[in-house]
Amino acid sequence: MSAEIKLLMGNEAIGQGLIEAGCQVAAAYPGTPSTEILQAIIDSKDRAVEPLHVEWSVNEKIAFEVALSASYSGKRSVAVMKQVGLNVAADPFMRTAYIGVKGGMLTIVADDPGPHSSQNEQDTRLFCLQGRVPVIDPASPAEAKALIPAAFELSEKYELNIVLRPTTRICHSRQNVSLSEPIKLERTADFQRNPGRWAATPAFLPELHRKLNDHLTKIAQEPDWQPKLTAGDGSQPRTALVASGIVYSNLVDLLEELDLSNTIDLYQVLMPYPLSPNFTEKLRNDYDKILILEETYPVIELQLAHRGAAGKETGAVPREGELTPDVIHQVLANFLDLQQPAALPDERRGQRPSLCPGCPHRAAFYSIKKCFPKGIFPSDIGCYTLGMNLGAVNTVHCMGACISQGAGFYQTYQQDGDFPTIVVTIGDSTFFHAGIPALINAVIQQARIIVVILDNATTAMTGGQPVPHMGVAAGGKKTKAIAIEPLVTASGVGFLETCDPYDQEQFEALLKQADDYIRSPEGGVAVLISRHGCIMDPSVRKSQESTRISINDKCIGCRKCTKAFECPALVFDEEQKVALVDQDRCIGCGTCIPVCPVDAIVKEEK
Amino acid sequence: MMKQQIIVSGIGGQGVLFLTRVIAQMAVNRGIPVLTSETHGMAQRGGTVLSTIKVGDFASPLIRAGQADIGLLLWEANLEVHKGLLKSEGKLIISAEKDGEGERIDATGIAREMGNPVLSNLVLLGFAVKQQALFCKAEECETAIKQLAPQKFVEQNLEAFQKGLNS
Numbered sequence: 001m002s003a004e005i006k007l008l009m010g011n012e013a014i015g016q017g018l019i020e021a022g023c024q025v026a027a028a029y030p031g032t033p034s035t036e037i038l039q040a041i042i043d044s045k046d047r048a049v050e051p052l053h054v055e056w057s058v059n060e061k062i063a064f065e066v067a068l069s070a071s072y073s074g075k076r077s078v079a080v081m082k083q084v085g086l087n088v089a090a091d092p093f094m095r096t097a098y099i100g101v102k103g104g105m106l107t108i109v110a111d112d113p114g115p116h117s118s119q120n121e122q123d124t125r126l127f128c129l130q131g132r133v134p135v136i137d138p139a140s141p142a143e144a145k146a147l148i149p150a151a152f153e154l155s156e157k158y159e160l161n162i163v164l165r166p167t168t169r170i171c172h173s174r175q176n177v178s179l180s181e182p183i184k185l186e187r188t189a190d191f192q193r194n195p196g197r198w199a200a201t202p203a204f205l206p207e208l209h210r211k212l213n214d215h216l217t218k219i220a221q222e223p224d225w226q227p228k229l230t231a232g233d234g235s236q237p238r239t240a241l242v243a244s245g246i247v248y249s250n251l252v253d254l255l256e257e258l259d260l261s262n263t264i265d266l267y268q269v270l271m272p273y274p275l276s277p278n279f280t281e282k283l284r285n286d287y288d289k290i291l292i293l294e295e296t297y298p299v300i301e302l303q304l305a306h307r308g309a310a311g312k313e314t315g316a317v318p319r320e321g322e323l324t325p326d327v328i329h330q331v332l333a334n335f336l337d338l339q340q341p342a343a344l345p346d347e348r349r350g351q352r353p354s355l356c357p358g359c360p361h362r363a364a365f366y367s368i369k370k371c372f373p374k375g376i377f378p379s380d381i382g383c384y385t386l387g388m389n390l391g392a393v394n395t396v397h398c399m400g401a402c403i404s405q406g407a408g409f410y411q412t413y414q415q416d417g418d419f420p421t422i423v424v425t426i427g428d429s430t431f432f433h434a435g436i437p438a439l440i441n442a443v444i445q446q447a448r449i450i451v452v453i454l455d456n457a458t459t460a461m462t463g464g465q466p467v468p469h470m471g472v473a474a475g476g477k478k479t480k481a482i483a484i485e486p487l488v489t490a491s492g493v494g495f496l497e498t499c500d501p502y503d504q505e506q507f508e509a510l511l512k513q514a515d516d517y518i519r520s521p522e523g524g525v526a527v528l529i530s531r532h533g534c535i536m537d538p539s540v541r542k543s544q545e546s547t548r549i550s551i552n553d554k555c556i557g558c559r560k561c562t563k564a565f566e567c568p569a570l571v572f573d574e575e576q577k578v579a580l581v582d583q584d585r586c587i588g589c590g591t592c593i594p595v596c597p598v599d600a601i602v603k604e605e606k
Numbered sequence: 607m608m609k610q611q612i613i614v615s616g617i618g619g620q621g622v623l624f625l626t627r628v629i630a631q632m633a634v635n636r637g638i639p640v641l642t643s644e645t646h647g648m649a650q651r652g653g654t655v656l657s658t659i660k661v662g663d664f665a666s667p668l669i670r671a672g673q674a675d676i677g678l679l680l681w682e683a684n685l686e687v688h689k690g691l692l693k694s695e696g697k698l699i700i701s702a703e704k705d706g707e708g709e710r711i712d713a714t715g716i717a718r719e720m721g722n723p724v725l726s727n728l729v730l731l732g733f734a735v736k737q738q739a740l741f742c743k744a745e746e747c748e749t750a751i752k753q754l755a756p757q758k759f760v761e762q763n764l765e766a767f768q769k770g771l772n773s
Contacts, residue, residue: 007627007634009644032647117647140641140665173667174627174642176634249666256665257673325670344671345690350654351617351683383651461648568652584714584723585619 003178010141010170013177014108015040016047017145021104021152022185023078025053025070027063029433030462031082032117033171034110038080039463042475049182056465056474059399059433060085064092064107071105071161072198073189076152083111083124084398088434090127093161097132098208099200100159103187104152107133111167113295113322119381119398121320123297124165125272132212134219135163135273137245137294141175147270149183150224158215167295169246169322220274227267227279236264236336240283243293244269244300247323251293254325254332264336269294275303291316291335295323310335355386357569358541358589360532361425361454364501365392366565366595368423368452371511375421376409378402380435382427383461384454389566393425400434402426407438407447414448421515422449428484429459429467436487442525443492448518450511450526451493453484456534464536488527495526502532502544504594535587546588547603551579554600565595608638609662610741611669615688616680618650621727624754625678626657628731631750632742633661641667654684658691661741676739678730680713682706699734701726709737716769725766732770744771 008016014037018026028038041054053070057063060081070077081089086109093107109127112118128135136151138144144166155162196204219225227242241264243251248268255261265287269275272294283290283306292301292311298319301311310316317323317331329341355362365387368377379385379393380402387393395405406424413419426435431453442449459465466472471481488496495517497510507530514526533540551570557577561570569586572579579600593601612629616622626642633640641664645655658669674691682702692698698708703715711733717725728751735744748764755763 005634005637007631007640116645116649169643169667172644172646174630174640174644175667176639246666246668250668252665253668254670257670325666325668329670342672348687350687351652351681353618353649353651353653356619356651383648385648386651584718 003180005176005178007174008141008177009036009172009174010144010166011036011172012040013141013145013175014148014164014166016044016177016179017148018078018106019044019048019052020180020182021149022050022076022183023052024050024075024187025067025077026080027055027057027066027078028080029057029060029063029085030459030465031085031110032462033112033168034080034082034085034108035462035465036171037108037110038474045475047182049184050186054474058468060089061092064089067105068092068096068101071101071103073103073191075103075187075189076105076185077103078106078108080108081110082118083109083122084119085109086124086127088399093133094131096161098205098212099197100212101155101161102159102192104155105161106148106151106155106164107161108164108166110171111165111296113167116168119396121296123295123299124163125299126297128163129273129299129303132216133161133163133273134216134271135165136270137165137272138170138270139245139248139268141170141173142177144170145177154219154222154225158219160212160215165245167246216274220276221278225271226276227269230262230266230268232264232266233262238286238288240265240267240287240290241293242267242269242283242290242300242304244272245295247293247295247328250323250325250328251332254328258332258338269300272299273303275300280304291331293317293323293328293331296320352389353386354389354566354568355383356535357567357585358535358587358591359383360456360501360530360535361387362390362565362567363504363591364452364454364507364530365390365425367501367504367508367511368392368425369564371508372421372423372515375423376406377423377425378405378409379425380427380430382430384425384427387425390564399430400426400438403435403438403442403451406449406451407442407445410447410449411445419448421518423511424449424451425454426451427460428453428455428457428469429465431484432468436491439488439493439525440491446524448523448525450514450518450528453527453529455484455529455531458534458537460534460536464534484529493525493527494522496529497527498529498531500532501530502589502591504591535589541587544589547590548583549581549586549588549590549592550602550604551581551600552602554598555579556598556600558597560597561592561595561601565592567592607662608741609660609664610676611674612659612661612676612678612740613669613674613688613691614657614659614678614680615684616655616727617684618645618652618655619724620680621724622655622657622680625680625727625731626659627754628728628747628750629659629740629742631754632746635746635749636742639663643667654681654687656688676734677708678734679708680726680730697737697739699730699737699739701730709733709739711770711773713770716773717766720762720766720769722762725762728763728766729770729773732767733773734770736771736773
């Protein structure tokens with residue numbers, strides 16, 4: 001049978017690889033750059049030859065634990081997340097290293113050097129070193145897919161969870177990738193009770209820890225996972241280049257372009273932890289000078305502890321940001337004493353991202369800022385982070401932090417007497433992910449804050465994954481809907497209102513009522529649900545009124561609509577000094593109309 | 607073996623990703639290796655986005671400064687941001703209303719007349735093929751568009767491509 005070759009994004013290739021390797025339970029929480037992995041599994045579920053449960057879990061910890069039990073039962077499973085998602089899943093992840101697994105289990109953690117779409121550029125390989133979990137660092141989409149069957153085998157041989165770590169440039173690259181028939185493992189769920197292992201108390205842990213260390217020593221010497229050498233021609237004696245992940249691929253192309261391929265010993269490290277002791281030994285004996293290129297932290301470099309190493313620790317390689325081909329060129333030129341590359345053009349940032357034209361969050365943020373110009377505005381992770389463009393987002397930290405941070409601001413300010421109005425904004429998906437415990441805490445600690453739940457009925461930033469209150473699970477499957485309101489009420493919140501932010505007058509009236517409530521003697525946490533579907537959803541756009549909007553000659557050029565409201569469909573004509581509507585981008589929602597102080601923004605007559 | 611390094615530049619929502627896929631699919635259809643990199647996530651919300659496409663025997667999808675053979679720009683203002691990726695003899699194909707650097711076509715204007723400004727991506731592709739800038743021929747583009755476009759948009763997409771090709 002001939003293999004089918006398809007153009008696949010790295011994430012799609014990984015998803016297909018999981019199906020082909022007989023993975024039967026796949027759980028994830030969406031997060032750039034990892035999201036399309038689970039989506040690919042959902043879209044190609046028909047290819048699976050055995051039952052396959054796929055779920056968008058409420059958060060990464062839950063995804064990990066669901067996959068873990070599948071593995072305890074002897075089946076192959078995967079948990080998928082972005083790098084900061086592993087922080088959320090850290091608790092079960094760390095213990096799993098000791099307890100181990102039965103059926104093959106992979107945790108796929110997508111890192112984001114740069115970062116492009118994350119709150120930091122932490123390195124999952126270093127996390128794995130701390131957690132004592134083997135980690136694989138693929139150099140291309142095709143390689144990421146090709147390594148999956150072997151990774152499952154390794155997981156089953158040693159009964160350990162294995163991490164596959166792609167980075168943004170693997171996840172969001174496309175390549176010719178071959179598909180093959182999924183294997184049939186014919187396993188039935190068979191959980192073997194063993195409390196000394198699955199419920200291990202401290203009494204059992206020293207032995208489990210000893211076994212883990214013994215396994216790590218053996219894994220480091222597994223022949224299939226040793227660093228791969230492309231030998232040089234001897235013209236650069238006792239010198240080597242060591243690289244892993246996409247940086248290795250960048251280096252291969254660069255050497256080719258500089259006509260240096262096969263002139264210098266080049267090692268690709270497939271498994272940065274546990275690092276092969278034979279490799280470390282060989283580098284110490286055979287080379288005086290090595291250059292180590294890896295993203296983002298010096299994980300290989302620290303383990304090698306080579307006397308002649310040049311890397312992040314020695315300052316030869318930048319310690320932050322992506323190791324792009326241009327960055328590597330400069331590093332390599334310094335290391336090999338090559339001709340210095342031409343100076344790079346000044347980096348320019350281009351157009352900043354904004355909330356979409358018609359985005360309900362924009363209307364909500366504008367009203368919040370208008371009602372409480374001196375408020376403190378903790379916000380969270382999602383599209384609505386872009387509320388900072390409207391001055392209505394002051395802090396963004398990590399999933400769910402805004403509610404606890406809001407409560408923390410309140411506790412600190414109220415010690416000194418008066419407190420500013422604190423308006424927290426959190427998306428619906430983020431609320432379910434990590435907002436609920438924080439809300440309960442804010443209530444019992446008697447914080448006086450306004451929590452605005454921006455409910456757009458989807459996980460918008462990552463492309464519209466389902467949320468628990470819509471009654472839809474992965475792949476459109478119907479399920480029970482968990483409404484937000486009863487959760488809020490059950491958390492002890494004394495003020496709860498819901499409003500479409502497109503109705504600015506009503507929304508602002510409710511914000512003021514909420515402020516009165518938090519300042520009243522019996523006041524506490526006030527919740528306002530800002531409810532309007534995400535405008536990226538075509539059915540939302542179709543269902544709402546759309547009128548052609550224009551700006552008439554009353555415009556005084558005050559820029560309130562282009563700056564304070566910041567809709568990308570409103571542009572400022574620098575020559576005429578007036579605002580204009582970009583009809584290509586305007587969706588005719590009319591939320592900008594009340595913003596104009598001179599009523600120059602109008603609906604055109606039909 | 608033929609090698610070509612291409613950048614596609616625009617802002618989120620303009621169809622940069624679709625254009626990238628069409629070009630890469632043509633390489634796959636020819637049986638030659640291809641690698642792309644794309645912008646996803648936050649920047650897709652109307653911010654500057656860049657795709658790189660490397661056709662031929664490459665290991666990495668990223669393009670160094672001064673190495674791209676062709677730049678397809680859907681957003682003229684990105685010229686200042688991404689021009690540095692092009693070779694000095696590299697070809698610039700730009701969607702713009704006004705005259706200026708590179709080969710230009712008002713792709714958005716043409717697409718707007720067709721009733722959907724987002725079709726500018728395929729108008730620009732047609733124009734690039736007309737300029738003989740890309741490694742592929744018109745028929746190959748049409749095949750790839752048919753493979754990748756949702757069924758109900760195929761006709762409209764092909765028409766946009768033709769408008770660029772025959773401009």
